[in-house]
Amino acid sequence: MALLKYQQNEYGSWVAVSPIVALQQLIARERKLLEQRELFLKESLSSFSAILKRYALRSADESEDLWLGEEIVGLPSVRRRLEELASQAQKEVISFSPSAFNPAATRAASRPLDLAGLHRGVRMRTIHCEQLAMEEAALDFAWELVEAGAEIRLVPELPMRFIVVDGEVAVIPRLPGKDSEGALVVRHASILTALTALFEAYWQTARPLSHANPDTRDCTPVEQSVLRLLATGAKDDAIARALGTSVRTVRRVIAELSERTEAASRFALGMYAAKRGWI
Numbered sequence: 001m002a003l004l005k006y007q008q009n010e011y012g013s014w015v016a017v018s019p020i021v022a023l024q025q026l027i028a029r030e031r032k033l034l035e036q037r038e039l040f041l042k043e044s045l046s047s048f049s050a051i052l053k054r055y056a057l058r059s060a061d062e063s064e065d066l067w068l069g070e071e072i073v074g075l076p077s078v079r080r081r082l083e084e085l086a087s088q089a090q091k092e093v094i095s096f097s098p099s100a101f102n103p104a105a106t107r108a109a110s111r112p113l114d115l116a117g118l119h120r121g122v123r124m125r126t127i128h129c130e131q132l133a134m135e136e137a138a139l140d141f142a143w144e145l146v147e148a149g150a151e152i153r154l155v156p157e158l159p160m161r162f163i164v165v166d167g168e169v170a171v172i173p174r175l176p177g178k179d180s181e182g183a184l185v186v187r188h189a190s191i192l193t194a195l196t197a198l199f200e201a202y203w204q205t206a207r208p209l210s211h212a213n214p215d216t217r218d219c220t221p222v223e224q225s226v227l228r229l230l231a232t233g234a235k236d237d238a239i240a241r242a243l244g245t246s247v248r249t250v251r252r253v254i255a256e257l258s259e260r261t262e263a264a265s266r267f268a269l270g271m272y273a274a275k276r277g278w279i
Contacts, residue, residue: 070185071174075102078171078183079109085165085185086113092123094199095163099131099244100179107141115148124150127202128209129158130229131244133221142209153206156229156242162195170195207279219257219278226253227273230266 072078086093100106118124124145132138132154142152161179162172170192174182186192207228209221219227222243229239236254240247254266263269273279 071182072185073174073182075180075182081183081185082163082171083109083113085163085169085171086117089117089120089122089165091166092125093117093163093165094125094196095127096158096161096199096202097126097128098158098161099129099135102180103135103138107137111141111144114145114150118145118148118150125199125203126150126152127158127199127206128152128154130154130156130207130225130242132209133225134243134245139221146209152209153203154209154225154228155202155206156232156234158202159198164192164195164199167192167196219273219276223253223257224278226250227257227270227279230254231270231273231279 070081072081114124126145128138128142132142146152160173160176162170164170169185169187171183171185172195173179174184207224225243226239229242234242236247236250239250243250254269257263257273258266258269261269261272263272270279
């Protein structure tokens with residue numbers, strides 16, 4: 001704040017300036033700087049938005065094979081791209097989520113993105129394999145998301161991993177069955193329609209992961225998974241493979257359930273479980 005100014009008079013010296021006048025001058029100067037800064041930010045935002053849109057969408061004229069997808073190699077690059085897409089989600093994110101290549105790292109990367117999306121009001125629907133019930137850390141994370149508003153369901157098996165954001169863009173594995181080898185980001189309407197239809201078909205028959213049903217109080221998530229697979233007619237070894245556990249564990253779970261419910265056979269156990277709402 002300039003409280004002195006040089007004044008040309010007979011003395012040719014510095015004179016005091018009123019503090020009120022000096023403050024008004026300072027405010028006027030700062031207001032002008034703010035206006036210039038605001039204009040700069042608006043221009044920067046406009047330029048950034050144009051660049052981002054071009055980066056995300058690209059032009060169909062750039063390549064005849066663009067509809068095949070944007071190819072991403074390596075997990076770090078895939079996670080960066082997923083972070084970008086997740087931050088742009090506005091309506092709904094749907095996904096198939098089989099067991100990950102590195103479950104702990106995958107949870108650490110997705111947790112802040114998932115919670116941020118849910119807090120923004122984005123609907124999140126995810127289908128996991130029944131194996132989730134056998135992994136304590138994965139199950140805890142799933143419950144955390146459910147309590148934050150996510151919808152999670154379980155099925156015996158999933159054909160692949162994918163995620164669809166707002167019905168406009170999907171991320172699928174670059175190589176089938178090799179999630180760690182990279183991904184494709186696709187926006188072709190036919191592919192998106194097919195993935196969404198596949199998801200909805202699985203969603204209709206999947207088992208909800210929810211505390212809402214009081215009849216499941218006496219049945220743990222692991223037991224529910226075993227019973228659900230047992231109800232499909234799967235043998236013990238097939239159930240063990242689906243859950244990522246041993247045949248001995250599966251048989252122990254069935255034996256404990258049979259003893260607790262006093263079921264004389266597996267058929268009787270299935271009838272009891274269905275009556276109680278366990279499956």
